[in-house]
Amino acid sequence: MSTTSHLSDNLTFRSSDWLEPRSRTSTGKANVQEPTASPRRNVSASDGLVVFDHVHKAFAARGSAGEVTALQDISLSLRTGSIMGIIGRSGAGKSTLIRLVNGLDTPTSGRALFDGVDVGSLSGNALRQTQRQIGMIFQHFNLLSSRTAFENVALPLEIAGTDKTAIAARVNALLELVGLADKRDRYPSELSGGQKQRVGIARALATEPKLLLSDEATSALDPETTRSILDLLKTVNRELGLTILLITHEMSVVREIADEVVVLESGRVVEHGPVYDVFTQPQHAVTRSFFANDAGRQLPADIRARLQPGAIPGGKAIVRIVFRAASADDAVLSKLARELGVDVNIMSATVDTLAGKPFGWFIASVDGSKSADEIVAYLARYGVSAEVLGHVA
Amino acid sequence: MSPEIIRLIVNATIDTFYMVALALGFGTLIGLPLGIFLATGGKGELLAFPAAKTILGLIANATRSTPFIILVVAIIPFTRLIAGTSIGTTAAIVPLTIAAIPFIARLIEGAIREVDYGLVEAARAMGATPLQIVRKVLIPEALPGIVLGLTLAAVNLIGFSAIVGVVGGGGLGDLGIRYGYQRFMPEVMAVVVIVLIVLVQGVQSFGDRLSRRLNKRLRHSS
Structure with a gap:
């Protein structure tokens, strides 16, 4: 994929729109802080390209007089230039939430602000002008089957009344950007899923939006294609300073691309913070459930079968130990063994970096000469969080 | 078969073609916007105007439930108003169009x-007006289906055109009844039926081919 290098050459974005200074890069550099002491970032409704201010949304229930609450008291703020991932199971309300941003839906109460404007209060031409500053990509691409790749990308420009020569120049540059210059005259039915989503991204970028909304944009794609699409999104975020709000049900997508993550459950925000914090210290059961498929976080099956909740005399405690940036390099485990005089046996481990910072998971068995609580307390002194999963004989 | 009869058949075929083509043309001119409105005028839809949509739906249903032969006779005053006369091939286009519209x-x-x-x-998210959505999204995307629908309408109109003989509409159906049935000339009836079959086949396969060519959802080289 040769997309990034062409960016500045081929695109005639107005620099004021696209190259504004950014508070944080997608690698999260400005976000480095002592992780153990970091409280989850507070939402302030004062600034941010997108602000949800006590948003509440209810739908009339089908076939009865009642109402279904889709969103409850959502307050979030998305800074210009950042990537926020909203994760939740289906029915959690995440689609409803992003549809409030571009006025496809309106909140029952509260406000959804885009660039300081209450989108729900707009209608007619004012709403359409705002919508042209927001691009959107979809799970099923939503490309017009009757239009070629070129014509699909041209559609939002035609709608905005751009003249033909300007459209041609811009569309060609966008197709170049997404790596589909050679497919300009192909119809969607002749393109692969990943290529269709590239057309979708080019189309979403056509009107030089400030914000890109991504509605499960990679959910219909295979893992490899997903990665290349996420790379493309990262590129446009980094090179064009485009702010991205994406919803997904896959933690891996959030991990790959987002700076911040919001966990939505039954219409409420149950967890919100920098990706690193939420990944290394998930607070809520729902958040943890999204990691259930993460191999590194699983107990080996034979241990899980023997696991018991209570301490067993002469048995071992099974402990999950999480190393975060500050502690990941320290030899805490050997100190633990030496100073407490316990045998530590690592059963599974994952060491990785996330948002440029190292983190690690260990599942270890610790012999029973010290109580599990003592071990957890000892590790906590070194800023290492540990969790007793159970005991085995 | 005498040259006289052959000329009659040729003329009747031209009459049928003329009636069906014009009725289809006028019917589409009026039926297309009405169809778009029926599809988008409901509550919460693109051009939401539910009251008008309901009334329009009722009129469409009423017209379609009226047997064509009764419609032809019932609207004679209206036909006279439009066509200046209530008999003849041109006049027959009026009831055919009225039946074709709904x-x-x-x-x-x-x-x-x-x-x-x-x-x-997606188009709404781009800030498209309802009219832009109709023009740039709905009609182009529905075109293969619209073409198949119009093909079906054309075939139906060929059938209907046989009935307008009662108001002197001419055409193949009328010829078949007058010569084949009333003058006991079964060979005329047979030729009329064969010409009608060929006509319908031709219209249908033309419509199918056009629809397939317009349908870019199918992978094919065109």
Whole structure:
């Protein structure tokens, strides 16, 4: 994929729109802080390209007089230039939430602000002008089957009344950007899923939006294609300073691309913070459930079968130990063994970096000469969080 | 078969063609916007105007439930108003068009409703006006279905055109009844039926081919 290098050459974005200074890069550099002491970032409704201010949304229930609450008291703020991932199971309300941003839906109460404007209060031409500053990509691409790749990308420009020569120049540059210059005259039915989503991204970028909304944009794609699409999104975020709000049900997508993550459950925000914090210290059961498929976080099956909740005399405690940036390099485990005089046996481990910072998971068995609580307390002194999963004989 | 009879058949074929083509043309001219409105005028839909949509739907149903032969006779005063006369081939176009409008409108409504709603959402998210959505999304995307619908309408109109003989409409059906049945000339009847079959076949396969060519959802080289 040769997309990034062409960016500045081929695109005639107005620099004021696209190259504004950014508070944080997608690698999260400005976000480095002592992780153990970091409280989850507070939402302030004062600034941010997108602000949800006590948003509440209810739908009339089908076939009865009642109402279904889709969103409850959502307050979030998305800074210009950042990537926020909203994760939740289906029915959690995440689609409803992003549809409030571009006025496809309106909140029952509260406000959804885009660039300081209450989108729900707009209608007619004012709403359409705002919508042209927001691009959107979809799970099923939503490309017009009757239009070629070129014509699909041209559609939002035609709608905005751009003249033909300007459209041609811009569309060609966008197709170049997404790596589909050679497919300009192909119809969607002749393109692969990943290529269709590239057309979708080019189309979403056509009107030089400030914000890109991504509605499960990679959910219909295979893992490899997903990665290349996420790379493309990262590129446009980094090179064009485009702010991205994406919803997904896959933690891996959030991990790959987002700076911040919001966990939505039954219409409420149950967890919100920098990706690193939420990944290394998930607070809520729902958040943890999204990691259930993460191999590194699983107990080996034979241990899980023997696991018991209570301490067993002469048995071992099974402990999950999480190393975060500050502690990941320290030899805490050997100190633990030496100073407490316990045998530590690592059963599974994952060491990785996330948002440029190292983190690690260990599942270890610790012999029973010290109580599990003592071990957890000892590790906590070194800023290492540990969790007793159970005991085995 | 005498040259006289052959000339009659040729003329009747031209009459049928003339009636069907014009009725289809006028019917589409009026039926297309009505069909689009039927597909988008409901509550919460693109051109939401539910009261008008309901009334329009009722009129369409009423027209379609009236047997064509009764419609032809019932609207004679209206036909005279439009065509200046109530008999003859040109006059017959009026009832044919009136019958075609609701039929075409319903077929186009169906074709428009087949368009993936996600496309309308995408266009709305781009800041498209309802009219832009109709013009740039719904009609182009529904075109293969619309063409199939109009093909069906054309075939139906060929059938209907046989009935307008009662108001001197001429055409193949009329010829078949007058010569084949009333003058005991079964060979004329047979030729009329064969010509009608060929006509319908031709219209149908032309419509099918055009629809397939317009349908870019199918992978094919064109």
